[in-house]
Amino acid sequence: MSIDSNLADLRKADVVVTDGGIETWIDFNSDYDLGDLGTIGMLDDGPGRAVLVDLETRYIKAARKHDLEIVIGTPSWHGSVNRLVAAGHPEEDVERLNRSAVWLVRALRREVAHGRGFVAAVMGPFGDGYRPEDSLNVEQARSVHQRQANALADAEPDFLFAVPLPAADEAVGICQAMAASGAAYVPSFLIGADGRLPDGTPLGEAIGRILSEVDIAPLHVSVSCVHPRTFVAGYQAAQELVGADNLRLVAELKANGSDLPKETLDGSKQLHSDDPVQWAADMVAARDAAKLRIVGGCCGTDERHIAALAAALTS
Numbered sequence: 001m002s003i004d005s006n007l008a009d010l011r012k013a014d015v016v017v018t019d020g021g022i023e024t025w026i027d028f029n030s031d032y033d034l035g036d037l038g039t040i041g042m043l044d045d046g047p048g049r050a051v052l053v054d055l056e057t058r059y060i061k062a063a064r065k066h067d068l069e070i071v072i073g074t075p076s077w078h079g080s081v082n083r084l085v086a087a088g089h090p091e092e093d094v095e096r097l098n099r100s101a102v103w104l105v106r107a108l109r110r111e112v113a114h115g116r117g118f119v120a121a122v123m124g125p126f127g128d129g130y131r132p133e134d135s136l137n138v139e140q141a142r143s144v145h146q147r148q149a150n151a152l153a154d155a156e157p158d159f160l161f162a163v164p165l166p167a168a169d170e171a172v173g174i175c176q177a178m179a180a181s182g183a184a185y186v187p188s189f190l191i192g193a194d195g196r197l198p199d200g201t202p203l204g205e206a207i208g209r210i211l212s213e214v215d216i217a218p219l220h221v222s223v224s225c226v227h228p229r230t231f232v233a234g235y236q237a238a239q240e241l242v243g244a245d246n247l248r249l250v251a252e253l254k255a256n257g258s259d260l261p262k263e264t265l266d267g268s269k270q271l272h273s274d275d276p277v278q279w280a281a282d283m284v285a286a287r288d289a290a291k292l293r294i295v296g297g298c299c300g301t302d303e304r305h306i307a308a309l310a311a312a313l314t315s
Contacts, residue, residue: 018296141173204243257300
């Protein structure tokens with residue numbers, strides 16, 4: 001953990017926002033072509049880095065306008081060794097690009113947020129976050145994700161952040177890898193209105209497996225890539241399922257801007273997203289329902305949503 005880490009402040013903070021959508025913002029609000037590697041592929045490209053800086057600056061300013069701390073995610077979601085090698089990169093780029101992603105966000109915190117806020121080093125699942133059939137077993141996940149976890153931790157973020165996790169086995173393995181890196185870590189699960197991960201595991205049971213199968217407990221637990229109304233329904237349903245006591249660790253929601261099904265959103269030529277003020281109201285309701293401390297955006301949200309959320313949280 002870096003000497004300039006703000007992790008102690010995050011542990012005790014009651015109201016924190018996160019940044020919003022990244023890939024969806026770039027797809028629909030810029031002329032930049034993400035390519036197969038997504039945002040980590042932008043780090044070696046001057047115009048790409050400029051887009052990333054501009055986007056995260058928008059989010060930081062939206063939070064700071066209301067004197068709120070912000071969690072800033074690194075552009076490293078596709079930075080695992082399997083994805084980089086498949087895209088033609090040498091294995092050594094796992095270290096180079098992941099460290100670069102963290103250093104970029106640390107610089108934004110220093111220069112734009114004036115040292116305020118938190119750096120979340122982002123990792124993604126092996127496959128599609130909505131397809132549990134693409135996920136790995138525990139041992140495979142620990143092995144595949146360890147190199148990226150180590151590279152991110154070496155660059156000294158505040159914590160590692162794995163998102164979105166669709167299956168309990170891979171969640172355990174990736175958490176083992178993150179814990180072994182020596183950094184604080186946060187798993188972020190995808191859940192449905194039934195309170196279960198896409199692989200059918202109740203949210204509380206998945207959290208319980210991490211607590212029992214990983215040597216170090218997570219900083220907290222997050223839910224992501226779902227609409228706030230879906231989150232509320234899922235959180236309430238999970239209270240009636242196995243592991244309900246573990247829901248006390250859920251402290252964060254990064255929510256989508258639309259509640260339309262993924263099948264409708266995939267390949268859409270226009271961005272579907274709720275009105276920012278209505279979305280912010282739904283987020284506040286979700287925060288209150290689950291006693292969350294950290295709330296922000298995911299797919300389909302932009303700086304208007306984060307600004308509306310920051311205003312609603314401080315009104």
